[in-house]
Amino acid sequence: MSIDRRTVLMTPLLLTTGAAQAAQPQKPQEGQQAWTISLPDGLPAVRCWLYMPPGSTKPGKTWPLAIFLHGSGERGENLDAVKVHGPPKHIANGRHYPFIVCSPQLEAGARWDPRRLHAMLQVLLKQLPADADRVYATGLSLGGHGVWDWAAAFPNDLAAIAPVCGFGNPAAACNARQVPARAYHGDADTVVPIAQQQATVNALKACGGTVEFIIYPGEGHGSWNPAYEDPALVPWLMAQKRR
Structure with a gap:
């Protein structure tokens, strides 16, 4: 199933690859x-x-590090597109977080590759005053799928994950049982139906994983809006440490 979605990008082209x-x-x-x-x-x-x-x-001093993975609509050459949703949007609007935030951008048509994310994290840990025991991954839609895949492929990378309106592979979920998860979804989502993420959550619970699934009644695919306004999310992330 395709999980592409149409997003109206409200900001003009700011940076090309060379400019970045x-x-x-x-x-x-x-x-x-x-x-x-x-x-x-x-x-x-x-x-x-x-x-x-x-x-x-x-x-x-070292700081926790959060990695935010955007959705399919923010891929491409316009780096400003990454600030349309989620933490980079809130930061651009003046919000401060108690951790470093890295918000990478995918190339047009690309998908989140756990091997590339793992390599990126190793470089960031060398370049930044980041605490390797407090690395968090969150993302929406295609990015939520990327978060689940990353946690299953490299569970030792992450202290916690917060995927939003994404889904993982239930058959691989047990690989991530050491990584606490706080997942979000709208029950009226027709782009990524809630049943897909529910299956991953159920699989993780069945093998002893720690996971909370927050469901927004009547919410469609835009569940990232209430999810990233959840007052419990940041304190929950900050309380997690790599097991």
Whole structure:
């Protein structure tokens, strides 16, 4: 089943690949900035928004790191598109988070590859004052699917996940049983029906995983709106540490 969705991108083209590379500062600065992550083993470089919370550039302290994976509508060359939904949108609107946030962008037509995400994380842990025991992954739609796949393929990467209106592979869910999950979905979603994510949640529970499934009655595919406004989400993430 295709999980592509149509998204109206409200912001103009800001950065091309070359511009994002040129915009990268030598060292991360506080706030949200365009960033390019070079990967090993011939993997394509990753363009992203990197958010450093207040005080995070001072030496002597490590910070939790959250990775946000966008949906299918935000793929392409326009890095501003990544700020249409989720944490990078809220950061652009003035919200502060108590953790570093990396919001990478997929190329047009691409899907989230756990191997590439694993490699990206290893580079980030070397470049940033990030705590390897407090790495969180969240994402919506195609990004929620990517979060489930990443947790199943590399469970030791993550302290917790928060997939929104996505779905995983129930047959592989037990690989992620050590990773606590807080999943979200609207029960009126016709793009990614709730039954798909429910199957992954059920499989994870059956093998002893820790998972909470928050369901929004009457909500369609836009369940990321209430999910990223959930006042319990950030405290829940901050309470998790890699097992």
